[in-house]
Every structure is written in C-alpha cells, then in structure tokens.
Amino acid sequence: SLAIAFWPDPKGLGRKAQLALLTSDPAKLAPAAFADQSVAARGLTGLERLLWPDEPLPADPCPLIRATASDLARLATEIHDGWTGGHADLLLGSQAGAVLEAQVLAGNGRFRGVRNSSVWHEDPSIRGTPHVPPKGMLLDQTFHEGFAQLAPLGLSFDGWMWWTQIQEFAALADAFPATRLVLDHFGGILGVGAHAGKLADDFPHWRAAIRDVAKRPNVAIKLGGLAMRTAGFALREQERPASSQELAGLWRPYFETCVEAFGAERCMFESNFPVDKVCVRYDTLWNAFKR
Numbered sequence: 186s187l188a189i190a191f192w193p194d195p196k197g198l199g200r201k202a203q204l205a206l207l208t209s210d211p212a213k214l215a216p217a218a219f220a221d222q223s224v225a226a227r228g229l230t231g232l233e234r235l236l237w238p239d240e241p242l243p244a245d246p247c248p249l250i251r252a253t254a255s256d257l258a259r260l261a262t263e264i265h266d267g268w269t270g271g272h273a274d275l276l277l278g279s280q281a282g283a284v285l286e287a288q289v290l291a292g293n294g295r296f297r298g299v300r301n302s303s304v305w306h307e308d309p310s311i312r313g314t315p316h317v318p319p320k321g322m323l324l325d326q327t328f329h330e331g332f333a334q335l336a337p338l339g340l341s342f343d344g345w346m347w348w349t350q351i352q353e354f355a356a357l358a359d360a361f362p363a364t365r366l367v368l369d370h371f372g373g374i375l376g377v378g379a380h381a382g383k384l385a386d387d388f389p390h391w392r393a394a395i396r397d398v399a400k401r402p403n404v405a406i407k408l409g410g411l412a413m414r415t416a417g418f419a420l421r422e423q424e425r426p427a428s429s430q431e432l433a434g435l436w437r438p439y440f441e442t443c444v445e446a447f448g449a450e451r452c453m454f455e456s457n458f459p460v461d462k463v464c465v466r467y468d469t470l471w472n473a474f475k476r
Contacts, residue, residue, distance in 0.1 A: 187224040187225075187228070187467060188224045188227050188228055188256075188260060189228045189229060189257070189260055190228050190229050190230055190459070191224050191225045191227070191228050191230050191231065192230050192462070193462075193466065194225065194230070198223070198225040199225040199226060199230060199231055199234060200234060201225075202222070202223045202225045202226035203226045203231060203234060203235065203249065204242075204243065205226075206222065206226055206249055207242060207243055207244040207246065207249055208243055208244055211248060214248050214249060214251075214252040215252075216252075216255055216256070216259065219252045219253075219255075219256055220256060220259070227253060227256055227257075228253070228256075228257065229257065231253050232250065232253045232254065232257065235249060235250050235253065236250065272299050272300060272301075273285050273288065273299050273331075274301070274331070275299070275301055275328050275331030275332050275334075276301075276322070276325070276327055276328050276331060277327075277331050278327040278328075278330040278331050279330045279331065279333075279334065280331075281330075281331035281334050282331075282334035285299070285334050285335070285338055285340065286338065289338055289340075296340075297339075297340065297341060298335075298340045298341030298342060298343060298365075298367075299335070299340060299341075299342060299343070300342070300343035300344070300345060300369070301318075301322075301342070301343075301344070301345075302314050302316075302318055302345045302346075303318050303322040303323050303344065303345070303346045303350060303353075303354075304317075304318065304345060304346050304347055304350075304373065305317060305318055305319070305320050305321075305322070305346075305347075305350065306347055306349065306375075306378070306379070307379075308378040308379040310377070310378040310379075311347070311375065311377060311378035311379065311380070311415070313345065313347070313373070313415060314345075321353065323344070323346075323350070323353040323354060323356070323357045324353055324356065324357075329357075329360065329361075332357070332361060332364070333361070335361075335364050336361065336363045336364045340364075341364070341365040341366070341367060342364060342365070342366050342367065343366075343367045343369050343407075344357075344366060344367065344368055344369060345369045345370065345373070346369075346372070346373050347372075347373040347375050348371070348372040348373045348374060348375060348387075348390075348391045348394055348395075349373075349375070350373070351368070351372050351373075351394040351395070351397075351398050352394065352397075352398075354366070354368060354372075354398060354404075355397060355398040355401060355404075358398070358401040358403055358404050359401065361403075362401075362403055363403070364403060365403055365405070366401075366403055366404045366405070367404075367405050367406065367407060368398065368404060368405070368406045368407065369407045369410065369455075370407060370409060370410030370411075370413070370455075370457065371395075371406070371407075371408060371409075371410065371411065371439050371443060372391065372394065372395060372398075372406070373410075374391065374410075374411060374415075374416040374417070374439065375387065375415060375416070375417065376415070376416050376417010376418065376419075377414065377415050377417055380417065381417060382417075384417055384418075388438065392442050395442055395443060395446050396442075396446045399443075399446035399447045399451075404447075404451070405447065405451040405452070405453070406443055406447050406451065406452055406453075407452075407453055407454075407455045408439075408440060408443055408444075408452055408453065408454050408455065408474075409454060409455030409456060409457040409461070410455065410457040410460070410461065411435075411436050411439065411461075412432075412457070412461035412463075412464040412465040412470065413457070413460060413461060413464070414463070414464065418435055418464075420464035420465060421463065421464050426465070426466065426469065427465065427469070428469065429469050429470075429472035429473040429475075429476060430473075430476065432465065432469065432470070432473035433473045433476035436473065454474050456470060456471070458470075
C-alpha cells in the first residue's frame, strides 16, 4: 500500500505535503483526519523524512511524527486482522497437518491457504528464491502427503515455479482434484540465464503449457510478476522508465492467452509489490493492467 511506503517520489510530493501539515490546523493530525490525508505525507517514508530531515523543518515535527506512527500502527492492525495467507512446508509430509491446523486456529477464520516455492531449473544461474527447492518437488511422494492435508481443512495452494515446470503443476492438480490450486506469476515467465533473449521463441511453448493446465477446473491463475528481472523484459536497462502503454504492449499477449484459457472467473490481477517496484512504478503498473 502506498499509505505504508509512498515511493518512488521523484516530484517530492511527500515533503511538500508534510510541510503543509506542519504549519496547518493541528486537527488534521487527529487519527481519523490524518487517515484521510495524502498517502504521500504518511507511511514509513514520511516518518523517515521527519526523523532525519534533509533541511531544517519550519515547525516542531513531534506532533506529525506521533500522528504518522499512530497511522502506521492502525494500518498494521488492519493488515494483520485481514491476513488470509500463510505458509507450511508441505515437505513435512503428513506432519504438515498439525502445522496447518495450528495456523487455521490462530487465523481465527482468516487463514485460507499456503504457498510453497518449487522454482528449480537445470541452469543454476536461474534462481527465483535464495533457497533452491529440490528438483521435482511437486511430484515428490512426501510432498504429496503434506499436500493431502490441505483439502480436509478447506485450504488452497499457491504454486510459484518457472513455466518449464507447469506440467508438474498440472499433474499435481490431477492428483488432488478436490484442492484449489493457484498458479502464480503467469506460471513463471523466464528471460534470463539459458532463456535470455528467447521470450519470442519460448512463447508458443509457454502458451501450450498454459492452455493445458487451464483444462483443470481446480486451477486458477494470478496475472502479475512480469516486471521481475527474471521475466527478461529488461525494464531496468531502459534509459527511461517504461510507460503504461509500453508495458501493456509488451505484456498483452500473456494476459490475453491466460484470460482466454482460464476465463475471467479464474484469473486475478496481482501487483507483486514490492518485488516489482525495482522495475516499475506502482501507478504505472496498474495503469498498464487497465489498458
């Protein structure tokens, strides 16, 4: 949320908004009123500017610091209370059941599913996470024993992998038709390492994998994550940030393929922030989605 971290701010909107609050009606710093102030003036980046200002401030910042900290505490409580995701290592096998049951109990109705990363590639330079999962994890018998604990608890499974592993994900969906599975990040587009410069060549193979896995009614897909470095669109190497029009043009074939294959009812947008912010602004990303 931009209310937690308004960044980047190339026009200095945050500083301008904070300077106005420092010299305005103190009533604007009351909790309810402050929550309605511009997100540029709030959040962690706003708090950092107040605690370590680049220039002398025109008024005592303590009231605004207290208001900002209280607002962050409110936001943290809202996020905590609304949290529905979680994690349990399904490679624990049947023992994962006790972990899941404890999380369901602690979640008080908000714990809805887990995500396990299975991103593995024969090219060791291609890494999606600091920890590399074992090869063929989704086909592992012990993993299946852990996966079997999800459906009885009404929990879903998010899968994060490379598109070259989608066939394994499809096999998992076939083995557990009563469990809802979600394929993250378009199935894991690859454009680095052994796949560098091969997005066009890989596209028909990725599309075939998407069309095949979409035949499983218990599988849905998240549309996002294309701004990650591993996707290979080289957004960080451009002389200027990509516009929403440019992003929409680059990514349209991927969106259209997934919506056509899964139907709108089994697709959902995801910002993948803060990971994607190294390559694209939040507002630019969502404007690209809208196009």
